[in-house]
Amino acid sequence: MRIITVSRQFGSGGRELGKRLSDILGWDYYDKEIIQKLSEDSGLDEGYIDTVLTNHEWQSIPLSYNNSFAFISSLPTDKTSLLIQQRKIIESIAQVGHDCIIVGRDADIILSLYKPFRLFVCADMDSRIARTMGRENDKEDPRLTEKEIARNIRKIDKERAQVRQILSGKDWGEGTCFDLTVNTRSTDIKALSQMVADYALKWFELNGVT
Amino acid sequence: MRIITVSRQFGSGGRELGKRLSDILGWDYYDKEIIQKLSEDSGLDEGYIDTVLTNHEWQSIPLSYNNSFAFISSLPTDKTSLLIQQRKIIESIAQVGHDCIIVGRDADIILSLYKPFRLFVCADMDSRIARTMGRENDKEDPRLTEKEIARNIRKIDKERAQVRQILSGKDWGEGTCFDLTVNTRSTDIKALSQMVADYALKWFELNGVT
Numbered sequence: 001m002r003i004i005t006v007s008r009q010f011g012s013g014g015r016e017l018g019k020r021l022s023d024i025l026g027w028d029y030y031d032k033e034i035i036q037k038l039s040e041d042s043g044l045d046e047g048y049i050d051t052v053l054t055n056h057e058w059q060s061i062p063l064s065y066n067n068s069f070a071f072i073s074s075l076p077t078d079k080t081s082l083l084i085q086q087r088k089i090i091e092s093i094a095q096v097g098h099d100c101i102i103v104g105r106d107a108d109i110i111l112s113l114y115k116p117f118r119l120f121v122c123a124d125m126d127s128r129i130a131r132t133m134g135r136e137n138d139k140e141d142p143r144l145t146e147k148e149i150a151r152n153i154r155k156i157d158k159e160r161a162q163v164r165q166i167l168s169g170k171d172w173g174e175g176t177c178f179d180l181t182v183n184t185r186s187t188d189i190k191a192l193s194q195m196v197a198d199y200a201l202k203w204f205e206l207n208g209v210t
Numbered sequence: 211m212r213i214i215t216v217s218r219q220f221g222s223g224g225r226e227l228g229k230r231l232s233d234i235l236g237w238d239y240y241d242k243e244i245i246q247k248l249s250e251d252s253g254l255d256e257g258y259i260d261t262v263l264t265n266h267e268w269q270s271i272p273l274s275y276n277n278s279f280a281f282i283s284s285l286p287t288d289k290t291s292l293l294i295q296q297r298k299i300i301e302s303i304a305q306v307g308h309d310c311i312i313v314g315r316d317a318d319i320i321l322s323l324y325k326p327f328r329l330f331v332c333a334d335m336d337s338r339i340a341r342t343m344g345r346e347n348d349k350e351d352p353r354l355t356e357k358e359i360a361r362n363i364r365k366i367d368k369e370r371a372q373v374r375q376i377l378s379g380k381d382w383g384e385g386t387c388f389d390l391t392v393n394t395r396s397t398d399i400k401a402l403s404q405m406v407a408d409y410a411l412k413w414f415e416l417n418g419v420t
Contacts, residue, residue: 124386176334181391191416199405206401 002027002099002204003116005108010156011128011149013184014121018103020193021200028100030093030107037089038082052079053086054159083163108178109167115209117200120178127185128153179203212237212309212414213326215318220366221338221359223394224331228313230403231410238310240303240317247299248292262289263296264369293373318388319377325419327410330388337395338363389413 004021008014015031022029032046035053039046090110093100102111108118123131132149144152168177180203182196204210214231218224225241232239242256245263249256300320303310312321318328333341342359354362378387390413392406414420 120391122386176332176393176395178391179393179395181330181388183386183389185386185389186417188416191412195409195412195416199409202401202405206398206405207396 001094001097001114002209003094003107003111003114004101004119004200005111005116006101006103006119006121007106007108007178008104008121009123009128010153010160011132012121012123013131013189015103016189017119017121017182017184017193017196018101020190021197022101024193024197025099025101025201028093028096028098029103030090030100031103034086034089034093034102034105038085041089042082042085049082052082054156106164106167109164115207117180117203117209118178119196119200120181121184122181123184125150125153211304211307211324212419213304213317213321213324214311214329214410215321215326216311216313216329216331217316217318217388218314218331219333219338220363220370221342222331222333223341223399225313226399227329227331227392227394227403227406228311230400231407232311234403234407235309235311235411238303238306238308239313240300240310241313244296244299244303244312244315248295251299252292252295259292262292264366316374316377319374325417327390327413327419328388329406329410330391331394332391333394335360335363 004018004027006014006018006021008017018031019029021027035046035049038044038049042049086105087110090102090105090107093102093107094111094114102116108116129146129149132153133143133146180196180199182192184192214228214237216224216228216231218227228241229239231237245256245259248254248259252259296315297320300312300315300317303312303317304321304324312326318326339356339359342363343353343356390406390409392402394402
């Protein structure tokens with residue numbers, strides 16, 4: 001079984017790259033699906049789970065969030081419990097045994113024994129802001145200013161780095177933590193995805209992962 | 211003209227990868243050649259130049275080094291002057307206009323206007339120590355212990371990072387400073403070189419560099 005894990009900086013286009021890899025290779029794809037499973041298992045609202053997992057505070061989020069069933073007190077509702085639960089789901093994905101792509105959620109560390117191809121997707125801050133603004137324009141939300149987006153990006157970076165530090169003791173984005181780091185700066189993600197797919201397939205061959 | 215710049219952590223196999231890229235692609239290759247040119251231009255000993263450029267101290271090295279002609283006082287002998295001289299040589303390489311590979315010496319920053327494919331080669335400390343020890347065994351020098359090698363590697367990292375900071379204001383090894391970062395951990399550099407060559411050729415095409 002071959003697993004590609006996609007770690008990415010917010011706004012780098014990593015999610016799109018992951019989805020395209022899955023389309024090109026025809027492999028299973030896991031991203032929001034993990035949150036959906038967490039939601040099914042726990043009865044908690046997906047939005048609630050997402051908020052707890054991406055929030056950099058470790059205390060509980062008020063349980064009045066959305067239509068959450070969090071009042072069922074025996075369920076895990078705090079960040080630590082949800083991270084443990086998420087870990088189990090990621091491990092169960094690997095146990096299915098299908099070739100797959102997993103975006104985010106530190107699956108590269110959690111599944112290290114399966115020798116995944118660990119991809120990191122990054123871009124300079126200007127490209128990330130531009131990409132995020134393009135995305136924002138599709139929404140009905142009031143548009144954020146460039147400055148606000150930059151602040152949000154830095155906040156998300158910090159949150160991801162924190163979970164990463166806890167799991168691996170290493171700085172997030174360090175080249176040696178990944179098998180390949182690609183920079184999406186001013187690059188067409190579609191063409192880049194094919195290049196990464198080619199590279200990854202050869203990498204699995206080279207490393208005897210089948 | 212297509213330029214591949216190879217920045218690398220000491221002991222990562224980056225130099226070998228660069229040489230192999232040049233063999234695969236049939237492109238010009240510059241590494242020690244730059245020091246040789248510096249030596250020809252200045253009349254200074256190659257060993258002396260190398261010592262000055264890789265030494266993390268910025269004061270002058272005693273001029274009694276080897277068979278150096280450094281007593282000719284009008285020639286640049288300090289690190290700053292040599293870095294400026296080296297920069298000019300790297301710029302003149304680009305002016306030749308041939309497709310080429312340049313290893314180290316921050317050519318990616320110096321030649322950024324030529325839109326080089328900026329490769330960074332890294333590996334975890336254990337692999338770097340192992341690779342360096344393998345290399346040491348070929349020499350007649352008394353063997354260094356693992357601990358001494360690790361200390362040397364950290365020292366060289368620090369020195370390279372310092373010049374990098376001066377040139378670009380950025381941390382060395384940051385993913386966003388490069389177009390591709392490859393990890394050579396437990397990987398056959400020969401096979402990896404072919405993968406990187408394929409990727410680089412597609413990258414030039416994608417970015418309209420011919």
